[in-house]
Amino acid sequence: MRSRLPRTACLLRIIALCILLSHAAAYFGLTGREPLVLLPGPFSNEPPTGKAHLKQCEQMTLTRRQKRLCRREPGLAETLRESVRLSLLECRYQFRNERWNCSLDGRGSLLKRAFKETAFLLAVSSAALTHAIAKACSSGRMERCTCDDSPGIQHREAWQWGVCGDNLKYSTKFLKKFLGQKKVSKDLRAQVDAHNINVGIRLVKRGLETTCKCHGVSGSCAVRTCWKQLSPFHDTGRLLKNRYDAAVRVLSVTNAATGETELAGPHRHGQSPRTTDLVYLEDSPSFCRPSRYSPGTGSRSCAKDTSCQNLCCGRGYNTAMRLTSLSCHCQVRWCCHVECQTCVREEEVYTCKTA
Template sequence: MCTGLPRTACPLRLFALCIILSHAAAYFGLTGREPLVFLPGPFANEPPNSKAHLKQCEQMTLTRRQKRLCRREPGLAETLRESVRLSLLECRYQFRNERWNCSMDGRGSLLKRGFKETAFLLAVSSAALSHALAKACSSGRMERCTCDDSPGLQHREAWQWGVCGDNLKYSTKFLKKFLGQKRVSKDLRAQIDAHNINVGIRAVKSGLKTTCKCHGVSGSCAVRTCWKQLSPFQDTGHLLKYRYDMAVRVHSVTNSATGETELASPRRHSNTGPRPRPTELVFLEESPSFCRPSRYSPGTAGRQCSKDTSCSSLCCGRGYNTALHLTTLSCHCQVRWCCHVECQTCLREEEVYTCKKH
């Protein structure tokens, strides 16, 4: 899997390949309601306390060290499954109106290049795993971690009151160990990948909020407990999409003071900086247009668009076809005594616009 990649970058990029490319065909048309097959389903003839997670870990595309960590941590395989769901759905949602719409086609080739899209994939992947790990701890799905520390409450009390904080501290620590981020590589691409992965982790941290709950008689708030809670992952997705739109192209320079190779942005005016900000997504080369089929995407032909907002960009000047579709919807709904709603079925004619091939 790491053929042709810098050795120091392999655990990082392999992680993204793991949660994006494995069983890729199963994700076409993903809606969030169907079961994922990134991991096999429940093992039918095994008791609940069996070591089924060991089999799940073995069937995943991970490095040897990552598989070892997965085997040690019951619940991690299911957490990886959840991170797949988060990252794929969020990527597709954020790029639903873009020429590159987070399609599975061409992702293997895309991850080998230093495009803005590669930066987003790495960031949203690490963000999804960080978010899923923190949530798995607070929901009791991980054996080696529990709630984030809530001042004045023991864990048992936290569960009782429903104030179990999302354990981002454990999540961040474990994630760095899982990805193998120990030292800065001299390889430019490895530095860029590590930087973008950290942008994803920081984006999750920025959504950590304090939530409080009253425990007094009749909600008097005589006793108030506060804990840390992550914002919905879609908030993180919006932030990372903004980082993508503002991404900075970088190159490498040698720090005259230390002799180390560092990332530098076009704003640089001296031998020591400025470096790209820790919150900025960075890329190495300009992206293709994604208008025509290529090894990076299937192109935009046949994509549905909005006549007033997106057809001009999505169709790349080729124009669009217009068709009339009949859709059914519930209408003239009335509430009947008691607690029953009756609706009629109506037909509505809609204009649908799709990009032309030529």
């Protein structure tokens, strides 16, 4: 299915950056066995200025209009790179035990199809961009925005607004301007992509919370310092993965009252999908064998009791022994020093057979 996507092209280009950066996954070390720890990116508190900032904008895969916006917003180029890093790491983490593990290296064909996986990529990219811009504002990495200063809390006279809140209001406003989303296309694929992009933005908004700290005599909380703070991006990624698991296949219908085309889910008696549903148009491939959509699951590590059966697609798995070093027999020495020995442990490793 061919599609003209003028209003979502920039997000597809941002995801293309993920393709170029996907080889860096080995450096980040996401094996699926450790808890998610987002590594700090190469970002400083001071936004790049002058020629350095302009050069970064020119090096990014953006439209001509987006490059103009980038040049006017010192710090935006770094923020865009941060959003790519966030979306790439989160995608790989959420799909670490799935047949498709977010590997896009050399397989951009997947982005041309309206699979559930494409829906997740668009949503996680827009969510990461929304999150990164809001955080960049509150940390001072972007010059044209600052902390959120509109708490909107009742009994405001009893509260003292303090610290630097994440500026989600500016983030969403700027994002609409950056994406150039003015009018929804009649093209079905464009509608689906726009819907999934908005799902990512909405789920970030859901994670905005008010955090407060008490001040006063004997902890009386006569005065509270409060600020708005986004939840960790990993929380948004987990919500998006849940939406992916429950994604709705849609088709296009004509609204009898307005004459406009709308998305409808056949499994919901023709009703429109919810605003937080990820939607898709065509069933995904199995991802078991190498194809233009994925490298397959051959040689992938798996857990014998939980993931090998599904991940290996019925081909079975190989078992090997591996020696690993770990700290053991640790003792606390007076007062604050811990001494440990190094133990070597033999463990079984399982990998999917290629044939």
